[in-house]
Amino acid sequence: MRMRGVDTELVIRAQHGDREAFGQLAADLASRFLPVSRRILRDIDLAEDASQRALVAIWRDLPQLRDPARFDAWSYRLLVNACYSEGRRGRVWKPNLRVLYDDDQPAPDALREVHDRDQLERGFRRLSIDHRAVVVLHTYLGLTLEEVAEALGIRPGTARSRLHYAVRAMRAALEADERPPLREVAQ
Numbered sequence: 574m575r576m577r578g579v580d581t582e583l584v585i586r587a588q589h590g591d592r593e594a595f596g597q598l599a600a601d602l603a604s605r606f607l608p609v610s611r612r613i614l615r616d617i618d619l620a621e622d623a624s625q626r627a628l629v630a631i632w633r634d635l636p637q638l639r640d641p642a643r644f645d646a647w648s649y650r651l652l653v654n655a656c657y658s659e660g661r662r663g664r665v666w667k668p669n670l671r672v673l674y675d676d677d678q679p680a681p682d683a684l685r686e687v688h689d690r691d692q693l694e695r696g697f698r699r700l701s702i703d704h705r706a707v708v709v710l711h712t713y714l715g716l717t718l719e720e721v722a723e724a725l726g727i728r729p730g731t732a733r734s735r736l737h738y739a740v741r742a743m744r745a746a747l748e749a750d751e752r753p754p755l756r757e758v759a760q
Contacts, residue, residue, distance in 0.1 A: 584641040595635070599628055606652050610659075612709040615698055619659045626655040649724035653706045660702045696746035704739035707732055 579598060586594035606627060611620035630651045638647055697705065710721045711732075722732040 579644055581641040581644070584635075584638070584644045588635050588638060588641065590636075595632060599631075602628060602631070602648060609649070609709055609714065610652060610656050612713055613653070613656045613702060613705045614660055615694070615705075619662075620656075623652065623655040623659040626658065627652040630655065643723075646720070646723040649710065650726050653710075653725055656706065657702055692747055692750055693743075695750065696743045699746050700739050700742055704735055704742065707735040708739050711736055 579601065583594050583597060587598050603624060606624040607620055610623040610627075611617055614620050614623060627648070631648055634651070638644065697708075700708070706725060707721055710716050710724055711718060716724065718732045718736065719729050721736075722729040725732065727735075
């Protein structure tokens with residue numbers, strides 16, 4: 574999924590208070606924001622709050638946007654800022670687990686796939702929100718690192734560095750999970 578440009582005429586109309594134009598923008602943004610914020614925050618409730626907060630910030634700050642052609646990057650910056658804000662609120666993550674009863678035994682490959690996904694999720698959850706934001710924008714949205722930098726309001730070198738350290742931290746977390754636990758040494 575790539576960031577797609579919006580109609581600059583629609584943005585200009587919304588900047589001048591056209592509620593219908595903003596409604597069209599908001600409908601498009603809401604469908605794009607929720608999956609991104611969910612991947613950054615790893616919690617659907619926080620993601621919904623961040624998406625809502627970003628839409629309100631867009632409505633409030635839209636008249637000050639200088640270049641309507643940069644609306645996409647600007648709107649994603651507001652979304653990531655809202656994710657930062659929601660992430661700092663300090664809610665404790667609780668797993669959302671459901672027991673599904675099934676008479677069929679899952680295939681060994683399916684069990685391995687679930688195990689691998691679970692490991693990736695645990696490793697991703699250990700990353701800071703800064704690192705998660707870069708990973709999500711780069712891998713999920715398919716943005717170049719220059720586009721990621723623009724969306725986050727950082728330098729391209731900083732985006733590259735954050736991606737590098739995020740990947741490194743994920744590898745370290747996965748390797749740590751694979752190591753057998755140390756036995757206590759009897760004294």
